[in-house]
Amino acid sequence: MTNMNLAVEMEPSAASHVFHDTAFIDELRLQMLKFATLQVRDSQLAEDAVQEAMLSAYQNIDRFARQAAFKTWVFSILKNKIIDLLRKEKRHTSASQLEEGPNLSGDALIEHLFEENGHWQKDERPKKWDQPDHGVENAHFWKVFDACLNALPAKYGRLFMMREFLEMDTSEICHNEDVSVSSLNVTLYRARLRLRECLEDHWFQKETAT
Amino acid sequence: MMKCKQATQMLSEKLDRPLSAKEKIALTMHTAICTPCRQFGKQMEDIRAMSKSYAKKKESDRD
Known part of the structure; x- marks a missing residue:
């Protein structure tokens, strides 16, 4: 394992009890599955990756003590499995659905949205989002949301998912991804900016235009 | 005076720290006088x- 620095010296028997904490493991499995499914976009592949990561964790359990460290470690195993999978499978995304219109991100998007003096460009000022029914039952909205998520640059998407879907805290993400707190915050800002722009272009503005 | 560019970043960071x-x-x-940024803040939430x-939804899709 690459994250040897996370290892805590301890009795093997004390570590393996983690697997007997059913509530903890169930919750962790669910989080892993969410994470994997969002990245590989195939529930069977995701399930396999989680299974393999869990098995690998079980076989190497003697290195781990604390549950927090355990979680980080298992996720790092899972991430490697996902990377392997993504390398093998040609990733199929629906990003092509969103090809029309500028698909800017990072500094380019910020330049596009704001004037030099730091104020909103006239056409880009956020308007109220009318939400006729973007409810969970509106399948079309979630398709757009899904596509917008897919269209995020990979790094934005990963950090955004860790924060918003896995609900990992800042220190955990920074430790896991080896990024500084300020860089994480800026990346999340850019991810949200991009996602907001995409949702507005492909859902909210469209609604009001028709 | 804070500009929209900084304000939007603060409105995002508010969710993280x-x-x-x-x-x-x-x-x-800033948001008291700036409607677009006020909207932006709502949209972040x-x-x-x-x-x-x-x-x-992803979770329940599996069941």
Whole structure:
């Protein structure tokens, strides 16, 4: 394992009890599955990756003590499995659905949205989002949301998912991804900016235009 | 005076860390007079809520 620095010296028997904490493991499995499914976009592949990561964790359990460290470690195993999978499978995304219109991100998007003096460009000022029914039952909205998520640059998407879907805290993400707190915050800002722009272009503005 | 560019970043960071008293005051003053940034702030919270529903939905899709 690459994250040897996370290892805590301890009795093997004390570590393996983690697997007997059913509530903890169930919750962790669910989080892993969410994470994997969002990245590989195939529930069977995701399930396999989680299974393999869990098995690998079980076989190497003697290195781990604390549950927090355990979680980080298992996720790092899972991430490697996902990377392997993504390398093998040609990733199929629906990003092509969103090809029309500028698909800017990072500094380019910020330049596009704001004037030099730091104020909103006239056409880009956020308007109220009318939400006729973007409810969970509106399948079309979630398709757009899904596509917008897919269209995020990979790094934005990963950090955004860790924060918003896995609900990992800042220190955990920074430790896991080896990024500084300020860089994480800026990346999340850019991810949200991009996602907001995409949702507005492909859902909210469209609604009001028709 | 805080500009929209900084204000939008603060409105995002607000979701990730507690703002300092100084930041809160500057942001409140800005959003009091800036409708687009006020909308932006609401939309940041909307996006968080949507993400929550989306993740929940993914979970229930599996069952």
